[in-house]
Amino acid sequence: MALAERARTARRAELVSAAARLFSERGYHGTSMQHLGDALGLQRGSLYAHIGSKQDLLFDVVEEGADRFLDRGAQAESLDGTAADRLRALLVGHVETATQHLDASTVFLNEWRYLEPEPRSAIQAKRDRYESMVRSIVEDGIATGEFRPDADVRFAATLILSAGNWVYAWYREGGELTPTEIGNRFAELITKGLEA
Amino acid sequence: MALAERARTARRAELVSAAARLFSERGYHGTSMQHLGDALGLQRGSLYAHIGSKQDLLFDVVEEGADRFLDRGAQAESLDGTAADRLRALLVGHVETATQHLDASTVFLNEWRYLEPEPRSAIQAKRDRYESMVRSIVEDGIATGEFRPDADVRFAATLILSAGNWVYAWYREGGELTPTEIGNRFAELITKGLEA
DNA sequence: AGGATTCCCAAACGACCGTTTGTTTGTGAC
DNA sequence: GTCACAAACAAACGGTCGTTTGGGAATCCT
Numbered sequence: 331m332a333l334a335e336r337a338r339t340a341r342r343a344e345l346v347s348a349a350a351r352l353f354s355e356r357g358y359h360g361t362s363m364q365h366l367g368d369a370l371g372l373q374r375g376s377l378y379a380h381i382g383s384k385q386d387l388l389f390d391v392v393e394e395g396a397d398r399f400l401d402r403g404a405q406a407e408s409l410d411g412t413a414a415d416r417l418r419a420l421l422v423g424h425v426e427t428a429t430q431h432l433d434a435s436t437v438f439l440n441e442w443r444y445l446e447p448e449p450r451s452a453i454q455a456k457r458d459r460y461e462s463m464v465r466s467i468v469e470d471g472i473a474t475g476e477f478r479p480d481a482d483v484r485f486a487a488t489l490i491l492s493a494g495n496w497v498y499a500w501y502r503e504g505g506e507l508t509p510t511e512i513g514n515r516f517a518e519l520i521t522k523g524l525e526a
Numbered sequence: 527m528a529l530a531e532r533a534r535t536a537r538r539a540e541l542v543s544a545a546a547r548l549f550s551e552r553g554y555h556g557t558s559m560q561h562l563g564d565a566l567g568l569q570r571g572s573l574y575a576h577i578g579s580k581q582d583l584l585f586d587v588v589e590e591g592a593d594r595f596l597d598r599g600a601q602a603e604s605l606d607g608t609a610a611d612r613l614r615a616l617l618v619g620h621v622e623t624a625t626q627h628l629d630a631s632t633v634f635l636n637e638w639r640y641l642e643p644e645p646r647s648a649i650q651a652k653r654d655r656y657e658s659m660v661r662s663i664v665e666d667g668i669a670t671g672e673f674r675p676d677a678d679v680r681f682a683a684t685l686i687l688s689a690g691n692w693v694y695a696w697y698r699e700g701g702e703l704t705p706t707e708i709g710n711r712f713a714e715l716i717t718k719g720l721e722a
Numbered sequence: 723a724g725g726a727t728t729c730c731c732a733a734a735c736g737a738c739c740g741t742t743t744g745t746t747t748g749t750g751a752c
Numbered sequence: 753g754t755c756a757c758a759a760a761c762a763a764a765c766g767g768t769c770g771t772t773t774g775g776g777a778a779t780c781c782t
Contacts, residue, residue, distance in 0.1 A: 358553035376760045440636050492692035523715035572730045
């Protein structure tokens with residue numbers, strides 16, 4: 331039973347992984363169950379032994395992406411150090427996550443809107459939580475006098491997320507900057523604009 | 527005559543406009559000819575009196591988006607003034623364009639990859655041209671001593687484009703910042719990080 | 723008035739969509 | 753050794769896909 335269960339979940343993980351790749355390449359609506367079946371060497375109907383629907387797959391991929399960002403964000407938030415340190419940690423973590431899991435991150439960032447209302451609002455809640463992490467770091471920096479008192483918290487958070495969320499669109503392996511370097515430079519530049 | 531004149535037809539413009547809205551809302555693959563027909567009050571087959579294929583529509587929408595960014599970029603590039611002035615003008619123009627034509631910009635930025643190879647490379651050329659505009663402004667700033675001599679031109683351009691290209695994902699009318707203000711604040715923040 | 727040209731409808735094309743069904747196959751548990 | 757059960761197949765479901773065709777009004781040019 332344990333073995334059978336593990337095998338079942340292993341197959342499902344394969345399917346979610348293939349879905350991440352295909353959804354990121356061809357889009358959710360551009361990917362058919364046939365494409366997914368081909369990727370696993372199965373008939374498209376056989377996939378329904380592992381999932382309830384195509385929507386389920388989309389949700390799994392999107393949630394996987396969301397959770398990774400949240401985890402790294404929480405780590406950064408709990409660091410000791412200045413607000414600038416935590417901001418840097420968050421941005422580095424963000425870029426590292428986006429690049430190490432490029433497929434799931436891409437789906438998370440631009441296929442999530444094809445989720446049906448209920449699952450979409452579950453993901454929206456996670457997005458909101460992540461954004462509030464960024465905001466609270468900036469607020470801390472202002473409270474401690476590290477950042478300009480007149481800095482617009484919402485706008486600063488938006489700029490930080492804009493920088494991080496566009497990475498998937500241009501990053502390709504083998505570039506001249508490592509993900510860690512990219513995150514650090516983003517942090518450097520943005521921090522400079524915020525400093526008191 | 528047939529092609530050039532038809533392209534100017536009011537009905538076709540309506541169709542391209544509806545396509546911009548629907549493609550941006552539902553994605554290219556998530557939008558059917560039926561959806562487009564409904565939007566114009568026509569049978570889906572009747573649309574083929576005005577276009578050659580669904581791909582043609584996607585190309586028109588994407589190119590329209592690309593050309594608007596290029597136009598504003600060229601205006602900014604030709605301004606007299608410091609590099610920071612031109613950078614500011616470009617960013618303000620970028621944000622204004624993205625928000626005034628949110629639908630076409632959204633399609634330009636995340637449906638263009640569904641173009642077939644030939645039209646896609648035509649759009650890629652325009653994207654490259656735009657990116658090189660941004661780069662040359664930064665290079666100018668370095669050459670005149672306005673920006674730090676050790677600034678990484680490619681990275682700076684990427685950050686600028688990241689900020690501008692993510693606007694479509696969060697901007698909604700009626701926010702507390704106007705597009706012009708958003709562009710100005712982006713420019714302010716990024717310039718500060720680049721200054722000598 | 724006559725002829726050509728637009729614009730659109732109605733219907734059909736073959737292909738493919740996501741999903742369900744009934745059945746066979748292989749494997750682990752007792 | 754046989755039994756239970758999950759995994760996969762083969763086939764079919766009703767529906768939709770993008771596109772083509774043939775014809776019928778309306779409109780424009782002359």
